[in-house]
Structures are given as structure tokens and as C-alpha cells.
């Protein structure tokens with residue numbers, strides 16, 4: 647039976663961010679993930695996490711100027727200094743909050759541009775070294791171009807190649823089933839083949855990114871496969887509730 651983490655960036659938006667921890671716990675979640683904690687002091691986020699008795703599963707490194715459209719900086723030539731500062735911030739937060747995994751977003755850059763590729767490799771190396779020293783896992787996530795047009799890391803096999811190049815056991819794939827289905831399909835086979843490098847899994851229905859078991863995929867079958875490949879981590883519920891977070895949680899009780 648999979649273990650689920652509530653994604654507090656998409657779920658429980660009925661209440662302010664800091665109140666979403668208790669809301670998730672009240673609904674039976676034992677773990678949470680979210681995009682960014684950086685609008686709040688790390689100590690305050692840690693306090694809410696602990697008060698709700700929750701485990702932190704993952705959050706992302708600072709992405710640059712999100713409001714201005716930035717979606718990470720790892721593949722952005724000329725932004726190496728900003729990337730390094732973001733990495734420092736993420737590790738400082740990770741230590742206080744206690745996350746086992748940080749997600750490094752690539753940013754918007756042409757996927758085959760040699761400069762972007764070189765920058766991404768160098769920043770991935772830097773992040774690999776720094777997270778390794780800190781004892782934190784690092785994940786990278788291919789994202790589909792419909793949700794994030796122009797995102798550099800838009801191919802699962804390519805992500806696996808980048809991970810292999812790091813030669814570091816703590817660098818892994820964030821396998822978002824929603825993105826996988828939109829980018830390539832063949833979800834079950836990819837789970838099997840990529841199992842050794844999967845560090846985190848997320849789920850949502852396709853194509854509307856709502857509750858699992860409401861889209862085109864057989865999510866029950868996918869959860870069975872996730873168990874079968876021996877995945878022990880959390881599955882992040884990274885979906886937009888169709889009609890209220892609490893009202894939409896029935897899918898979990900059907901498992």
C-alpha cells in the first residue's frame with residue numbers, strides 16, 4: 647500500500663499556507679511536500695510541521711523569480727551566482743525543516759542548446775556535491791511542455807542520463823506520473839525500467855491534474871506497480887482538487 651504525501655502547494659488552498667499542515671494532518675496525511683517554503687522563516691515552517699506531527703517528504707530549491715515566469719535556474723547561462731545562492735538557501739532550509747529530498751528545477755531554456763546543457767551539468771555537479779555533503783537527496787523532474795512551455799528538462803530518458811553522469815547514489819529521478827503520461831505514456835514500463843533511479847513519485851489525473859482515479863490512467867494499477875517495484879518513499883498528491891480538497895479525498899479510501 648503506497649504512502650501518500652499531501653502537496654500543500656496544490657491541496658488545502660482553502661486555508662493559508664502555514665495552516666495547511668494541520669489541515670493535512672486532520673485529513674489523515676502523515677507527510678507533506680510543497681514547492682517552496684521560502685516566504686516563511688524555516689523555523690516557523692518546521693514548527694508547523696512538527697506541531698501537526700507530519701513528516702516532510704520534499705520541497706524545491708528557490709526557482710528564481712517565479713512571479714516573473716522563472717521556473718528554476720540550473721540550465722540558465724549567466725545565472726550561476728544566483729543558482730549557487732539558491733542552493734545555499736535550500737540547504738539551510740532543508741537542515742532546519744528536515745527534508746530528505748530537494749528538487750532542483752532546470753528553468754526555461756532550449757533543451758538542446760549547448761550552453762544550457764553545459765550550465766545544467768555544472769550546476770547539477772555543484773548541487774550534487776553540496777547536497778551530498780549535507781546528507782540530503784537531490785531529485786530532478788522532467789516536466790511536460792503544456793504545463794511549462796520551454797522547460798529545459800522535458801524528457802525522462804534524458805533525465806536518467808543526467809543522473810547517471812553524476813555517478814552519485816543520492817541523485818535521483820522525481821517521477822511525476824502526470825508528466826510522464828503527457829510526455830511519453832508507457833507509465834508502467836517506465837516505472838519498471840527506471841525503478842533503480844526513482845527517488846520520488848507524484849501523482850495526478852491526466853489530463854486535468856485532478857484527483858487520482860478520475861482521468862485516463864488506471865491509477866489503481868499504477869499504485870500496484872509502484873508497490874511491485876519496491877518503491878518505499880512517499881507518493882506526492884500533486885493535484886488540484888476538482889471541488890475542494892477534503893471533498894475530493896474519497897479516492898484514497900477506495901484503495
Ligand SMILES: O=C(O)[C@@H](O)C(=O)CO
Pocket residue numbers: 681706749787789822825848884
Ligand atoms: O510537477 C510539478 O509541477 C512540480 O513537481 C514542480 O516541482 C514544479 O512545478
Ligand SMILES: [Mg+2]
Pocket residue numbers: 787822848884
Ligand atoms: Mg511534479
